[in-house]
Ligand SMILES: Nc1ncnc2c1ncn2[C@@H]1O[C@H](COP(=O)(O)OP(=O)(O)O)[C@@H](O)[C@H]1O
Ligand SMILES: Nc1ncnc2c1ncn2[C@@H]1O[C@H](COP(=O)(O)OP(=O)(O)O)[C@@H](O)[C@H]1O
């Protein structure tokens with residue numbers, strides 16, 4: 001995909017597929033996926049997101065998507081678009097029923113449908129929000145999109161980077177390209193006095209990047225505005241550091 | 249279990265079984281489990297913990313347990329003890345292999361073994377650290393320990409309390425007693441100037457307690473010392489509020 005393109009049934013991806021992975025849940029993986037997509041869009045790129053995170057399918061909420069996909073015909077689907085980004089969530093293909101236990105074959109079937117039947121048109125990047133961890137779900141998806149580069153999101157603490165590194169070694173075993181590490185919630189800066197505190201510790205992301213022979217792309221602060229943005233569907237395209245991360 | 253006791257094969261629980269549950273991962277469920285156990289121990293209670301959280305089995309790390317269980321004979325097991333608390337982790341029953349995909353029957357088998365073959369002796373409380381979410385794992389465990397009271401840990405943001413409420417309704421369907429809600433990472437207080445910021449929003453725990461017709465037991469601050477304690481295996485028995493939570 002480096003110098004060519006990735007052909008979809010009803011579309012083309014010019015620059016690359018990016019899968020965003022993490023070790024544990026709750027580290028901000030989906031928040032980073034959305035902000036990355038918006039930052040890329042701000043840089044004039046055409047972007048799509050496939051939400052495959054079975055633990056919550058939170059991309060529509062974070063990006064503020066309320067429209068549903070529309071049927072083009074019996075089989076083909078027009079993806080909804082919000083803030084210039086096309087989004088398909090595996091969660092919206094199944095009734096709002098809260099009790100579905102996702103199994104790997106079901107999720108893979110939905111993803112295949114997204115690659116074949118969705119009218120993505122011409123894109124520069126197609127992002128995949130993976131389920132967290134190293135279980136069979138994220139593993140099977142990485143195998144299905146072996147051309148994708150992997151971005152790993154982690155928080156700085158030892159426990160989080162240990163699990164995130166396992167995702168890194170899984171990606172290496174699959175011969176997937178690790179694009180880099182994004183450390184999230186790296187520090188908190190007091191609104192009143194500007195004091196910086198590293199609540200979750202320091203250096204976890206850097207150490208992980210070294211172990212995986214990759215690079216720490218950026219460190220994002222713990223900020224109330226980021227959380228507010230995610231909760232209200234008006235994501236804050238995180239300031240300069242994020243844009244740095246997009247210049248991969 | 250209210251006024252009697254719960255009989256184990258090699259032990260007795262005088263006061264009650266408590267299962268600690270959460271919606272998403274990363275909200276501090278295991279950190280709360282350990283600090284609750286230590287707070288109960290400080291109040292003179294005899295406590296055991298069963299670590300059934302397949303997403304990391306992090307209880308041994310957080311509580312600082314390095315000893316392994318010892319065999320009493322072919323079948324029976326002596327649980328290791330640290331800081332006065334007996335701990336059995338499902339993770340320590342299987343080789344350190346990082347690639348195990350846990351299935352519900354395997355985990356239930358291990359838990360059954362813990363209830364039958366482990367020499368717990370006389371305890372006041374036996375705590376279960378559940379896997380997060382409403383999937384088949386936490387569901388099956390709650391069914392197996394239907395006498396247990398359920399504590400739900402959440403962070404304040406809308407997305408977290410929505411998922412955590414689903415755990416609450418699952419507990420209600422199983423006719424389990426919801427002991428209360430613990431809201432974690434409720435606010436951050438600046439070390440320098442004392443300014444309080446509600447990084448993850450406010451009121452989520454309270455709203456959830458109302459919806460589930462339960463009570464908000466306590467709100468724990470986001471504190472670097474809590475994270476350090478968990479990372480280094482020297483848990484901070486979180487100050488007074490936690491002790492309040494133990495006076496259920
Ligand atoms: N840098 C940040 N600062 C503050 N809150 C954040 C940050 N990143 C994520 N969050 C919040 O943390 C929670 C978890 O984020 P989410 O993206 O859902 O994580 P994941 O996808 O890893 O489960 C959300 O409520 C989100 O708003
Ligand atoms: N109140 C708190 N303040 C600061 N860090 C916390 C707090 N509670 C938990 N943590 C940290 O957050 C991370 C997740 O906690 P953990 O107990 O492992 O969550 P869960 O069991 O829900 O996955 C750990 O690194 C832990 O040290």
Ligand SMILES: [Zn+2]
Nearest residue numbers: 190193438441
């Ligand atoms: Zn301050």
